[in-house]
Amino acid sequence: MNHEPEVFESEEQDLYEHLRIVVDKGQGLLRIDKFLMHRVENASRNRIQNAIDLGNVLVNDKTIKPSYRVKPLDVISVVLPHPPRDTEVYPENIALNIVYEDDDVLVVNKPAGMVVHPGYNNYTGTLVNALVYHFQQLPTLPGNDGRPGLVHRIDKDTSGLLLISKNERAMTWLARQFFEHTITRKYIALVWGDLEADGTVTGYIGRSVKDRRVMSIYDDPERGKWSVTHYKVLERLNYVTLIECELETGRTHQIRAHMRHIGHPLFSDATYGGDAILKGTVFSKYKQFVENCFELMPRQALHAQTLGFVHPTLRKRLHFEAPLPEDFESVLARWRKYMQATTEQNS
Structure with missing residues (x-):
């Protein structure tokens, strides 16, 4: 069986909003498929129900069923995988x-x-x-x-x-x-918790049924695309761990979803729950320390450090590395200092 390469391997498959409706204050309860029939041009009820089933209709940023009844001030979005x-x-x-x-x-x-x-x-x-x-x-x-x-x-x-x-x-x-997974891609990530050993995360990755902005890992091939991430522990820093992740596949939010799936979300990753204090002490000084780190790096602690590929003309393998950016280095330095101070106190 011939498999043609995907022209575009996506690590972030976007959904684009094509229509947004804020329901009037005086709107009575009405099934959403009926409601949208009068708001979307050239759309039959059957077509609207199919769009809802496919997750292309969100209410207040969440997927719903065709039987959902709209309420006053609901925000309805029609989202599609191509720009409007x-x-x-x-x-x-x-x-x-x-x-x-x-x-x-x-x-x-x-x-x-x-x-x-x-x-x-x-x-x-x-x-x-x-x-x-x-x-x-x-x-x-x-x-x-x-x-x-x-x-x-x-x-x-x-x-x-x-x-x-x-x-x-x-x-x-x-x-x-x-397509053949021969490109080398290694990422540096800071994750919550103490990872016991190196490992591999696999599973079918697809959009969450509860929140279309988030990816989840499933056992069912009907629910998503096969995904593989290999990770290696680089440094243990008490309540967080610095790891290297090597991608075998390149799916939407792959590393972020995989690490949350095994209970170790990326540090400061708001989308996947890493922007809360998930490990550590109850002391207010520690809480302030972590919140300062969040302020220093108000984004997921993930950096695409290594890239390797065979050049199309030279036909030899090229290898590149990018140093950690300043915000990532600053947060690491703080965790190292915190770990050293904790070790000295306990010794």
């Missing part, structure tokens, strides 16, 4: 931290906070906007509209290395490596 506008990308003069560049490929060190490509609420200021300014012609292939040059991506608040193709030949070559 054209896929033209507008060039913007944004500085790029280029680690490596030749005629075929570009390796960029992306800062935390930068969105990779335009999408709902983020049509400007993205990495792709910067790329189309700096490079006249970037390749697009089927399934990659609006994301020229991208063969993978990382979350907005994850820092680190991204690989860009500068022509169609390079893009096809790199897409094949992603």
